[in-house]
Amino acid sequence: MRVLGIDPGLTRCGVGIVEGSPGKPLTPVFHGVIRTAASAHIGERLDEIAQLLADYIRAYRPDAIAVERVFSQVNVSTVMGTAQASGVAILVGAQAKLPLSTYTPSEVKAAVSGSGRADKKQVQTMVARILRMSELPKPADAADALAIACCHIWRGGAKAKFDAAVIAAKAGIRQ
Template identity: 60%
Template sequence: MRVLGVDPGLTRCGVGVVEGVAGRPLTMRGVGVVRTPTDAELGQRLVAIEQGIEQWLDEHRPECVAVERVFSQHNVRTVMGTAQASAVAMLCASRRGIPVALHTPSEVKAAVTGSGRADKAQVGAMVTRLLRLAAPPKPADAADALALAICHIWRAPAKNRLQQAVQQQAALHASKHASKGRTP
């Protein structure tokens, strides 16, 4: 499974591609940051983010895009920009029919470090170890994007099992109703 992780931001939008399956060593396929100038108009910055994300999708053809779920308990100004950058990332993926998954910052931290309250350095250290890199990816937004992708690969099997269980239950329910229908 190849996943593009996106840590959304207007000034720095972290992007990282990880390939692998849960339970096996993972491989980094690419990491970087889409930057937009702080003095540009908001609309122009969103266009620059769209172009950047499109390039990453073109180059890496991910099967899924994992985006950080944005909450508004943080700084008000930052959150609006983050929400807008995340909207562009989701739009680019969905337009191509690529599934989008959202993970909260604490889900990501818990997935890679074991603690939902881990700091940036700890996340960076674990990403470096898990992907067998020579040094932590910089800036932190790039490391966070890789952590998002890792989190998604590791959480996906559990989610799939849950979906299968729900589908089996629904199928069972439907067949019961169908047999009832046949014996009125």
């Protein structure tokens, strides 16, 4: 199974693609960050994120998408942009008819490091170890996205199948 992990953000949206299945070694396929200029109009920024995510889906054909859930943080203006970007990421996944799961930051950290309170460096280190990468994946948002994809493969295999079955059943009912 190939999973596209997304760490949503308006200024930096982390993207990481991992292939594998529970109990087997995982392989990194791609990681990177979509950056949009703070000076650009919010509409342009969200459109750019949507277009690039759709491009990645077309290019890498993931079987599922996993998005980090947004929580209220200290900086309210940042969290709103993050939530808007996450809405767009979820929409792009739905438009591509891919099963989608969301995970909290602490679920992702716990999955790759054993601790829900791991810091960014620890997550990078563990992602590099799990995916047998010779260097730490950078920047941190891309490492987070890889961690989300790993988390989904390990934790979410069953959940993704369930979601896909629900979507298929609903599609059947509608026909």
